[in-house]
Amino acid sequence: MGAIWKIRSVETVFTVDQLPGFTLPEVVFAGRSNVGKSSLINRLVGQKAAYVGATPGKTRSINFYVVDATVPFTLVDLPGYGYAVAGKAEKEKWAKLVRRYFDSRPLPPLVLHLVDFRHGFLERDLELSEWLSGMRVAELPVFTKIDKISRGARKATLEKYLKNLSIPEQNCILTSSEDNSGIEELRTLIENYGRSA
Numbered sequence: 001m002g003a004i005w006k007i008r009s010v011e012t013v014f015t016v017d018q019l020p021g022f023t024l025p026e027v028v029f030a031g032r033s034n035v036g037k038s039s040l041i042n043r044l045v046g047q048k049a050a051y052v053g054a055t056p057g058k059t060r061s062i063n064f065y066v067v068d069a070t071v072p073f074t075l076v077d078l079p080g081y082g083y084a085v086a087g088k089a090e091k092e093k094w095a096k097l098v099r100r101y102f103d104s105r106p107l108p109p110l111v112l113h114l115v116d117f118r119h120g121f122l123e124r125d126l127e128l129s130e131w132l133s134g135m136r137v138a139e140l141p142v143f144t145k146i147d148k149i150s151r152g153a154r155k156a157t158l159e160k161y162l163k164n165l166s167i168p169e170q171n172c173i174l175t176s177s178e179d180n181s182g183i184e185e186l187r188t189l190i191e192n193y194g195r196s197a
């Protein structure tokens with residue numbers, strides 16, 4: 001068990017001028033709407049800090065959670081990528097805000113790209129990866145909702161998703177906010193990043 005995490009403060013950002021200055025190493029939760037970004041943050045911090053909903057597009061702001069741990073860091077909850085119902089204007093607003101967030105950081109944050117384990121990399125995920133790499137932002141895949149796939153099928157499922165991608169299997173973290181799978185592993189990864197950044 002890692003040390004207990006405690007949220008020191010929360011900042012909700014809707015516009016570019018509200019973006020907070022960089023103070024601590026940052027870990028970003030990116031991924032399409034409804035993939036489970038907010039649920040995973042809640043699990044990691046052990047409290048219901050982020051708003052979770054059954055309909056996509058729940059998080060419309062960038063939320064910064066400053067966490068006190070052995071070494072403090074900030075968790076950054078991005079609004080879902082490509083919220084299905086959002087129109088063109090809403091998408092452009094998303095892109096502008098998120099781009100300005102990345103541009104404003106002196107250190108590239110650790111970006112966790114959350115991918116639903118029931119679906120693997122969908123078109124929208126590939127689009128997000130391309131968009132991030134276009135900004136020279138490196139990402140690490142974290143699968144969510146693995147409780148939806150039976151244990152026996154997980155290895156083959158992961159292999160299938162990674163087949164045509166240059167991502168080593170050992171770099172992937174499989175998580176569930178439902179049954180806590182992979183949560184400790186992810187906590188350790190984040191703490192180590194916080195220490196080394």
Ligand SMILES: Nc1nc2c(ncn2[C@@H]2O[C@H](COP(=O)(O)OP(=O)(O)OP(=O)(O)O)[C@@H](O)[C@H]2O)c(=O)[nH]1
Binds near residue numbers: 059
């Ligand atoms: N079974 C299962 N359901 C999950 C898991 N994580 C999230 N969910 C459900 O998936 C839905 C979306 O979760 P959120 O955490 O709000 O997803 P999000 O990525 O923050 O969504 P947006 O803010 O809309 O971009 C909710 O109904 C959650 O209860 C999981 O690990 N397992």
Ligand SMILES: [Mg+2]
Binds near residue numbers: 051058059
């Ligand atoms: Mg959310």
